Amino acid sequence: MENRHTSNESSPIWHSINAEEALQQLESSAEGLSTQESQARLEKYGSNRLQQEQGRSWYQRLLDQFNNILMMILLVAALASFLLGHTIDAVAIISVVVIIALIGFIQEGKAEQALESIRNMLSPQANVLRDGKRTTISAEDVVPGDIVIIESGDRVPADLRLIEARRFRTEEAALTGESVPVEKHIDSVESDADLAERHSMAFASTIVVQGNARGLVVETGQHTEIGKISELLRGVETIKTPLLKQLDRAGRVLAIFILGAATFTALFGTIIHGQPPSEMFMAAVGLAVAAIPEGLPAIVTIGLALGVQSMARHNAIIRRLPAVETLGSISTIFSDKTGTLTRNEMTAQSLWLGDEQYRVDGIGFAPDGDFHYIQRDGKQDTHSVDIEQDKTLRDFLEVGVLCNDSELTQEKGHYYIQGDPTEGALVVAAAKVGVDAHKLRKHHKRLDAIPFESEHKYMATLHSSNDNQRILVKGAPDRLLEMCSTENSVNDDIKIDHNKWEERIHELSSQGLRVLAIADKLTSDVDKLEHHDAENGLRLLGIIGLLDPPRDEAVKAVKLCQQAGIRPVMITGDHASTALAIAKQLGFSHTEKALTGREVEGMSDKELEDIILDIDVFARASPEHKLRLVQAMQARGGVCSMTGDGVNDGPALKRADVGVAMGIQGTEAAKDASEMVLADDNFATIVRAVEEGRKVYDNIRKTITFILPTNGAQGLAIMLAVLSGSILPITPLQALWVNMVVAITLGLALAFEDGEKDLMQRAPRDPKAPLLDLFLLWRVVFVSILLLVGVFSMFTWLLNQGGSEDLARAGAVNMLVTGSAAYLINSRFLINSTLSISGIFGSRPVWISIALIMLLQCAFTYVPFMQFIFGSEALSLTHWLAILLGSILIYLIIEAEKFLWSRYESRKN
Numbered sequence: 005m006e007n008r009h010t011s012n013e014s015s016p017i018w019h020s021i022n023a024e025e026a027l028q029q030l031e032s033s034a035e036g037l038s039t040q041e042s043q044a045r046l047e048k049y050g051s052n053r054l055q056q057e058q059g060r061s062w063y064q065r066l067l068d069q070f071n072n073i074l075m076m077i078l079l080v081a082a083l084a085s086f087l088l089g090h091t092i093d094a095v096a097i098i099s100v101v102v103i104i105a106l107i108g109f110i111q112e113g114k115a116e117q118a119l120e121s122i123r124n125m126l127s128p129q130a131n132v133l134r135d136g137k138r139t140t141i142s143a144e145d146v147v148p149g150d151i152v153i154i155e156s157g158d159r160v161p162a163d164l165r166l167i168e169a170r171r172f173r174t175e176e177a178a179l180t181g182e183s184v185p186v187e188k189h190i191d192s193v194e195s196d197a198d199l200a201e202r203h204s205m206a207f208a209s210t211i212v213v214q215g216n217a218r219g220l221v222v223e224t225g226q227h228t229e230i231g232k233i234s235e236l237l238r239g240v241e242t243i244k245t246p247l248l249k250q251l252d253r254a255g256r257v258l259a260i261f262i263l264g265a266a267t268f269t270a271l272f273g274t275i276i277h278g279q280p281p282s283e284m285f286m287a288a289v290g291l292a293v294a295a296i297p298e299g300l301p302a303i304v305t306i307g308l309a310l311g312v313q314s315m316a317r318h319n320a321i322i323r324r325l326p327a328v329e330t331l332g333s334i335s336t337i338f339s340d341k342t343g344t345l346t347r348n349e350m351t352a353q354s355l356w357l358g359d360e361q362y363r364v365d366g367i368g369f370a371p372d373g374d375f376h377y378i379q380r381d382g383k384q385d386t387h388s389v390d391i392e393q394d395k396t397l398r399d400f401l402e403v404g405v406l407c408n409d410s411e412l413t414q415e416k417g418h419y420y421i422q423g424d425p426t427e428g429a430l431v432v433a434a435a436k437v438g439v440d441a442h443k444l445r446k447h448h449k450r451l452d453a454i455p456f457e458s459e460h461k462y463m464a465t466l467h468s469s470n471d472n473q474r475i476l477v478k479g480a481p482d483r484l485l486e487m488c489s490t491e492n493s494v495n496d497d498i499k500i501d502h503n504k505w506e507e508r509i510h511e512l513s514s515q516g517l518r519v520l521a522i523a524d525k526l527t528s529d530v531d532k533l534e535h536h537d538a539e540n541g542l543r544l545l546g547i548i549g550l551l552d553p554p555r556d557e558a559v560k561a562v563k564l565c566q567q568a569g570i571r572p573v574m575i576t577g578d579h580a581s582t583a584l585a586i587a588k589q590l591g592f593s594h595t596e597k598a599l600t601g602r603e604v605e606g607m608s609d610k611e612l613e614d615i616i617l618d619i620d621v622f623a624r625a626s627p628e629h630k631l632r633l634v635q636a637m638q639a640r641g642g643v644c645s646m647t648g649d650g651v652n653d654g655p656a657l658k659r660a661d662v663g664v665a666m667g668i669q670g671t672e673a674a675k676d677a678s679e680m681v682l683a684d685d686n687f688a689t690i691v692r693a694v695e696e697g698r699k700v701y702d703n704i705r706k707t708i709t710f711i712l713p714t715n716g717a718q719g720l721a722i723m724l725a726v727l728s729g730s731i732l733p734i735t736p737l738q739a740l741w742v743n744m745v746v747a748i749t750l751g752l753a754l755a756f757e758d759g760e761k762d763l764m765q766r767a768p769r770d771p772k773a774p775l776l777d778l779f780l781l782w783r784v785v786f787v788s789i790l791l792l793v794g795v796f797s798m799f800t801w802l803l804n805q806g807g808s809e810d811l812a813r814a815g816a817v818n819m820l821v822t823g824s825a826a827y828l829i830n831s832r833f834l835i836n837s838t839l840s841i842s843g844i845f846g847s848r849p850v851w852i853s854i855a856l857i858m859l860l861q862c863a864f865t866y867v868p869f870m871q872f873i874f875g876s877e878a879l880s881l882t883h884w885l886a887i888l889l890g891s892i893l894i895y896l897i898i899e900a901e902k903f904l905w906s907r908y909e910s911r912k913n
């Protein structure tokens with residue numbers, strides 16, 4: 005990028021010169037660049053990328069590992085040990101602290117990398133003209149001179165001098181901080197105009213909120229206006245989630261508690277037992293070291309990162325880490341219908357024109373299939389249609405193709421739709437009777453158009469027709485009926501019969517068909533189409549019903565939701581009858597009544613809250629209704645996810661607990677406002693992500709419940725020894741060793757656990773519930789005591805047998821670690837029993853980490869160097885047998901506790 009020209013010295017002032025001049029300056033044209041030229045320019049100017057703000061540097065990340073109160077205590081302890089002459093202890097504490105910090109550092113690094121690579125999956129695209137054709141490329145490959153086509157919802161990929169703009173407005177908050185959209189046009193402005201007043205420009209990173217435009221790329225990458233203001237760049241997201249923050253807070257409380265206990269113990273030993281203060285100080289250090297779960301934060305981070313990666317493999321891309329936790333407590337999934345719950349493969353099935361009803365054969369986008377009559381002149385008739393004889397049908401289908409932006413293409417024998425599948429279905433239907441869209445569109449040039457938007461629910465185009473102009477409109481039938489005054493009849497136009505058409509619309513939509521109406525109007529004095537030109541005096545030509553079947557996987561996912569206590573709710577722009585019919589096919593619970601957007605508008609917030617739990621289908625709804633629905637559901641205590649694809653979905657996506665944007669159909673604006681993006685636009689993917697979220701949360705709870713008792717037992721062992729005036733069964737150094745090996749082996753295993761069988765059979769988690777409820781706190785205390793008993797029993801037994809203190813401690817440490825390993829198997833399921841082959845042996849990570857920790861313990865027990873540092877001694881086979889028996893006993897006692905607990909729970913319910 006270094007050889008890039010700079011706009012300041014040599015470039016023209018783009019906003020003040022006219023469009024032609026700008027094109028000339030950059031040696032481009034309205035047809036854009038050739039592929040070859042764009043390649044050359046890419047090399048010359050470099051890629052269109054903003055220099056990402058660097059994340060924390062590696063040493064900052066490493067230092068941050070020490071930046072928590074528990075690590076601080078350890079460092080102070082090391083210093084004090086050194087001052088008191090316990091050099092070996094001091095060095096060993098420091099080494100272990102460094103090792104633990106390194107583990108945290110590496111794991112956090114992996115987590116950050118995983119998140120970054122997932123974020124790259126969302127790299128934006130741009131539509132440009134290359135060799136005169138519209139092509140979608142990565143926004144990074146846009147070069148000066150390119151012609152970019154942008155429309156509502158897009159993010160502007162580079163600084164553009166506009167050369168065409170239609171009702172074009174952008175939101176420039178990213179650049180100017182001003183959130184009111186700015187109207188743009190192609191006329192040049194004063195050369196000294198402020199950034200906010202350069203209406204002939206669209207700036208990189210701003211969002212198009214309305215209309216469409218073409219623009220000449222004048223600056224890319226760092227040279228764009230946004231590139232110049234580097235502070236505004238998106239920084240790397242910190243990976244502190246609410247859960248991690250909660251852990252931090254818990255860590256501080258724990259630290260105070262541990263420090264209190266350590267001080268009390270040291271004072272007690274010095275005053276009551278008359279022990280030397282320096283030794284008691286070391287005991288207090290030991291207690292702190294033993295009781296602090298140093299490895300925990302890193303393990304929780306890695307658990308979250310694993311969840312993010314697994315979700316990405318299943319097409320759910322997490323944009324903000326806290327969403328992983330929130331997903332687990334989702335109780336309502338608001339979902340769009342078309343394309344998310346259904347396949348978005350529209351096929352025309354049924355038509356009504358005048359008094360003729362038709363059926364269309366064929367499914368999918370292949371233009372094969374015939375038209376048949378169902379009714380003709382009010383009577384049943386099943387002849388196939390001779391298109392040469394049926395001019396009305398041909399004209400209807402042609403209008404459907406003209407008032408339409410989609411294209412049917414064929415590649416290797418497969419047919420694809422480029423553009424909106426609803427429109428594609430009309431092109432396919434017309435192709436079935438031989439209408440060639442290309443030729444037709446060339447022949448009937450379009451003079452102007454109002455694109456389809458969910459708010460207005462119709463699209464209109466203007467064409468010249470002999471000496472006049474013809475406005476063609478297609479859209480939601482109930483909307484179009486309001487705009488039509490006549491209907492097409494055999495001989496002449498007649499006054500429209502609303503009742504008749506409403507019946508027909510109802511008939512088609514109750515079969516689950518999406519219905520479109522098509523209308524036209526002749527006019528003579530319009531050259532720029534405005535809404536008021538199209539909204540009255542139309543002539544209805546007919547209606548057409550499109551089939552869009554539910555996705556098979558959505559049907560399964562809806563069922564899964566119901567088992568999991570999650571409510572799927574459909575929000576659609578379609579007709580209520582269509583929506584209800586599809587909801588029935590999907591297996592929704594409440595399919596008797598749908599509420600329409602208008603009805604929602606007529607309700608107060610309170611009224612909406614009152615009914616929100618009884619309605620599963622919202623029809624003819626627009627993006628603004630979504631926000632109110634989310635708010636109402638949240639007011640009733642729901643945790644909601646909401647899907648969206650357009651700019652106007654932004655507020656609802658932001659307000660929802662988890663905003664979900666469509667990856668394929670969604671606009672950049674929608675993705676920006678969301679926590680999660682669906683790579684496949686599929687409802688089933690959301691449900692999968694919820695399942696994964698529940699699993700991650702479960703695993704984190706399991707990990708914490710698993711790790712704490714090891715610390716608890718060690719802390720208690722040291723405390724009890726001092727209080728009773730006996731020798732320590734575990735030295736501070738040994739405690740550090742145990743913490744370290746447990747953190748790098750056993751502690752990690754549970755993050756890899758699969759979800760439990762009943763994961764999607766329980767009700768969603770209450771988001772306000774504490775991480776460790778009473779039951780888990782009890783488990784932590786219970787197991788701490790159990791391990792403590794194990795440690796003391798082993799220690800006393802070995803001493804009584806005449807073993808040395810070192811031998812007895814080696815036995816105690818091994819008992820603690822092996823007992824913890826046994827408890828790891830218990831912890832695979834928090835309440836369910838693990839007493840089965842799959843319960844005990846079902847998890848590879850668990851057994852790999854048990855094998856690893858046993859290897860480490862052998863080193864601890866038998867390697868001379870380790871014996872020297874940690875003061876351990878070799879154990880005999882009998883000792884190991886005793887340790888094994890002790891561990892099995894611990895495992896069985898905890899299983900018994902689980903059994904009793906679940907009996908108690910089931911009695912309570």
Ligand code: ATP
Pocket residue numbers: 340341342343424426427456457458459461462463478479480481518519520521575576577578579
């Ligand atoms: P969902 O919310 O299920 O995804 P949607 O948001 O796609 O549905 P809209 O796009 O708002 O729903 O469509 C609402 C209605 O507008 C449709 O029922 C149809 O009658 C009409 N419609 C949809 N697409 C077009 C289009 N391209 N041109 C004209 N009318 C359309």
